[in-house]
Each structure stands twice: as structure tokens, then as C-alpha cells.
Amino acid sequence: MTSSVPSLRIGNGYDIHRLVPGRPLILGGQQLEHPAGLGLDGHSDADVLVHAIMDALLGALSLGDIGKYFPPEDPQWKGADSLVLLEQVVALVKARGWCVVNVDAVLIAERPKLKPHIEAMRSAIALRIGVAPDQVGVKATTNEKLGPEGREEGISCQAVALLQAL
Numbered sequence: 591m592t593s594s595v596p597s598l599r600i601g602n603g604y605d606i607h608r609l610v611p612g613r614p615l616i617l618g619g620q621q622l623e624h625p626a627g628l629g630l631d632g633h634s635d636a637d638v639l640v641h642a643i644m645d646a647l648l649g650a651l652s653l654g655d656i657g658k659y660f661p662p663e664d665p666q667w668k669g670a671d672s673l674v675l676l677e678q679v680v681a682l683v684k685a686r687g688w689c690v691v692n693v694d695a696v697l698i699a700e701r702p703k704l705k706p707h708i709e710a711m712r713s714a715i716a717l718r719i720g721v722a723p724d725q726v727g728v729k730a731t732t733n734e735k736l737g738p739e740g741r742e743e744g745i746s747c748q749a750v751a752l753l754q755a756l
């Protein structure tokens with residue numbers, strides 16, 4: 591009798607952080623320049639792209655969200671490099687017997703122009719997940735000046751991840 595447990599799992603993740611003065615703007619591990627000198631506020635480096643991907647990976651295995659593993663009230667995650675946290679999430683996924691088939695994410699930001707940085711983001715994320723860059727999709731869109739992203743109050747990201755049993 592074949593197992594009824596599926597060998598594929600899908601997860602989705604979402605994150606948003608506020609844009610504020612005096613903070614770095616880090617997306618996909620890349621430090622970018624915002625034309626108004628804004629950066630993302632948060633306890634860690636506030637990398638919304640990596641945070642959304644981590645939540646997608648955890649969600650695929652119903653393991654909760656990153657707040658459970660890296661609580662913002664815990665001082666050890668202050669200023670944390672989110673790519674290092676991503677490595678820990680991937681280790682958790684692998685320890686449970688799963689590997690990453692692919693991830694896909696969309697960043698929603700009015701400015702700066704993200705296109706010149708997309709390849710570097712994909713490479714950095716792929717390296718930490720342990721997959722090829724073509725298994726990591728990163729896209730960017732403006733919000734047509736609508737909503738909090740459009741008013742440059744924040745930058746958000748949506749991501750999905752597909753896992754396969756090892």
C-alpha cells in the first residue's frame with residue numbers, strides 16, 4: 591500500500607516593515623540606497639524578502655512562523671542578519687526530511703528601483719538555502735502609489751515555497 595502522505599508540501603509567507611529614516615535598507619541580503627534615505631525598521635535587519643521566504647518554508651511544514659523561532663523580544667536577534675536565520679530555517683526543514691524544490695517571492699516597493707539588485711538577491715538567497723539561483727524567483731513591483739507601500743510607509747513581500755521529501 592502506498593503512503594497517503596504527500597511527498598510535496600507548499601507554504602506561503604508574507605511580511606511588511608516600516609520605512610523610517612536612519613535605518614539601512616536591506617533586501618535579500620543586499621544593502622540598497624533609498625532615494626529619500628529611508629530604511630526598514632525592525633528588531634533584526636528587517637529584511638522583508640528573507641523573512642517572507644522563511645515563513646513560506648516554515649509554513650510548508652506547518653511549523654509556525656519566524657516569530658516562534660526568533661522572537662523579537664529576544665536580544666540575541668537584535669540586528670540579526672536574516673540570511674543567517676534563513677540558514678537555520680533550512681537546517682530545520684532538512685532535519686525534518688525535506689528539501690527545497692523552489693521558492694518564489696514578490697517585493698512590493700515604490701522605490702528604490704529593485705531590478706538592478708534582483709540577481710544578487712537571488713544568488714545570496716540560493717546560496718543560503720543550498721539550491722541553484724534558478725530555484726529562487728525574486729520579482730519586484732510598485733504598488734502604483736496605492737496603500738502603505740505606495741505611500742512609501744513600508745515595503746512588503748509575499749513568498750511561496752515548495753518542498754519535496756528527501
Ligand code: MG
Nearest residue numbers: 605606638641
Ligand atoms: Mg519581518
